[in-house]
Amino acid sequence: MTLRTPRPILGWQRAWHARSKAARVELQSVIMWRFLPWVFALTWMALPLLAGLQHGLLSRLLAASLLLVGVLQIVWANRLVRPVLDHYLGRAVLPPRALWTPAALFVLALALVATLHGLDAVAPWGCRLALGAVLLSFGTVYAMVVPVRIFLRHSAIGCVLLMTVFGLLRGDVGEVLFTAAITAFGAGLSILGSRCGAWTLAVLWEAERSRDIEARLAVAEERLRFGRDLHDVMGRNLAVIALKSELAVQLARRGRPEAESQMMEVQRIAQESQREVREVVRGYRGADLGVELSGARGVLTAAGIDCTVTGPPAGGLPAPVQSALAWVVREAVTNVLRHGNPQRCTVALRTAGDRIELSVENDGAPVPEAQSEDGPEAGSGSGQASPVGGAAGRGSGLAGLRERLAEIGGTLRAGPAGTGVFRLTAEVPLPGPSSSPSAGDGSFGARVPDAEAAPPSGTRAVPSPPSSPSSPSSPSSLSEVTP
Incomplete structure (x- = not known):
């Protein structure tokens, strides 16, 4: 008894195998960018706020407001992951107003963290971790929108402002240093997690396009080779056919008997050309x-x-x-x-x-x-x-x-x-040991050229004129349809 894979899983497998390597890495990266903010919001914001929250109605309202704003911030960040990635990869242009709502939620979350810290509504370590979660939720999206130097510049300005605010609230040098460390960590993790991942995706897609171009070039090169071989076979023969046909016309107008031999030579060259074209098409040219x-x-x-x-x-x-x-x-x-x-x-x-x-x-x-x-x-x-x-x-x-x-x-x-x-x-x-493909005995399925086939019924054999030493040997007999 064999166990069959459920149809939904088969559908997911087919969809996964139908994607290219770059598309698989992109899907994995998008899932990670959407999942990580929730992990940091749970471990760095929700749990520390609940563990270090002081008793009081105001403290609970401020903590609940911060959690709500943090959830909204992550929801907007998840909605922007795909448009921001398309903007970075050059697939689409991200309108500037797309960041207005995340930026407003980011400022509001920072204000709530500062208020909780200033009122001692939450333990200091809980406010620092909540600050890191807020920075990561906005930084993972913002790092892919602006260039690296602008992101670092804005991160430095934000770090100075946060150090000033938290230093004024507490008046402690250690608090200022902790704020600077958590801000630098959030900015660095944002640019490493999102910007570097997007850059890796850009390199993978470029390699994917290069691979497609290489495959098309291989096919185009094969077509050029085939066209070159066909030109080498037919170019000279068609020129000889045209020249001999013109000569036969001139001889026929003058009543010369050589016109018949020239037309028979044209027929022989045409049959030889037909055989050579078949060899080119079937790939028998070495x-x-x-x-x-x-x-x-x-x-x-x-x-x-x-x-x-x-x-x-x-x-x-x-x-x-x-x-x-x-x-x-x-x-x-x-x-x-x-x-x-x-x-x-x-x-x-x-x-x-x-x-x-x-x-x-x-x-x-x-x-x-x-x-x-x-x-x-x-x-x-x-x-x-x-x-x-x-x-x-x-x-x-x-x-x-x-x-x-x-x-x-x-x-x-x-x-x-x-x-x-x-x-x-x-x-x-x-x-076998005694067989030879070049012996002309038809081994390996070699077929007799059409020019050497027996004349069909309704035709009469016409003797071939002697060919010149420089021309290929003509067949033993040629066919000419009787009127």
């Missing part, structure tokens, strides 16, 4: 597995992800196997960068009998509904999971990898491998 593994480790490490690559050297694998697995690594790493919030990624290459297996596993994947109800293996290997465990895979990434691996007899499995863990596994058969 992707190196070792280079891709090294590049994957570098890119993931630069993005703040702990990447581990294990397994034997990839240099001894056949070229078709290396090319197919290299594209698996490239696609998997790109999806890890673009989706989820991983902290680690493991790339493992191992040999299992006559097959080579490559697995890419990362954490930080959201927990899908099917996995939470039916177990971690639900949907694994079905092809419907996204590359990092996100939404259902509707793109062409996994489908393209399956087609590429199927051509050399390989398989691809992708799916969750536990809570928040996604694994992509590719298996490719190793060639």
Whole structure:
């Protein structure tokens, strides 16, 4: 009998995993900034006031008023935490009037503390602690609104004023020193707890944006590489086709028999171009597995992800196997960068009998509904999971990898491998001792180019003219549709 996690907890888990790292730290910081003033109000204000309160109606009224003002001060501070943080991070502008009510409550609370201290309604140590709680409630918000030098300047001015007031009320040097110490402690804790935390959040969000930019640059670089390869393949061939077509037109107008051979050469170049374009699209232009593994480790490490690559050297694998697995690594790493919030990624290459297996596993994947109800293996290997465990895979990434691996007899499995863990596994058969991928016998699923296919029905074979020594060898026969 398995215990199922309650649905509210599953909802909280999914919402937590859906957030980025910076968003999680921000949520934790906001909760802390809203919770700490209540802790200080209870331990530094409520308990000392109740413990050191003198008997008398006026004393009780003043203490109750201070507690009420302190609660209102914390409520307003909690309401301002998110707007003040957005103001510090540059997301929104905080209107100046937003601090009027907290400032008025702060001054009123200081006046009540001074009155209680001057009337001896509360023990001196209770008034000092209440003063610290009042300073922290307002200081945690005010420290994120103004620059540090202005906050320190205003804190110094406030410290001098409080020292003067409490010194006049008691006329004791020790009282003045205690007031200065508690004021400095409140100001320092406010700027360390709120300002430094907000600065850390700003750095995390900047790193998050840098990571997103790096992922987009990696995708853009891949697009540029593909466009460059496509231009290299098609640029020259299209220019030759245009030139030979123009030459064939001129020869046909003059009634020269060479026009037919020129058009047959145009047909041959067009078929060769079609084959080369397919090779570019399918990635058969020499992707190196070792280079891709090294590049994957570098890119993931630069993005703040702990990447581990294990397994034997990839240099001894056949070229078709290396090319197919290299594209698996490239696609998997790109999806890890673009989706989820991983902290680690493991790339493992191992040999299992006559097959080579490559697995890419990362954490930080959201927990899908099917996995939470039916177990971690639900949907694994079905092809419907996204590359990092996100939404259902509707793109062409996994489908393209399956087609590429199927051509050399390989398989691809992708799916969750536990809570928040996604694994992509590719298996490719190793060639036997007598097989050679370059022998042209169709091993590893190599297909015969379309230009060398047998002519379909309704066509007649036309002998190819002898090609020039500098041009590529033409196929044994070409097809021309009969009129």
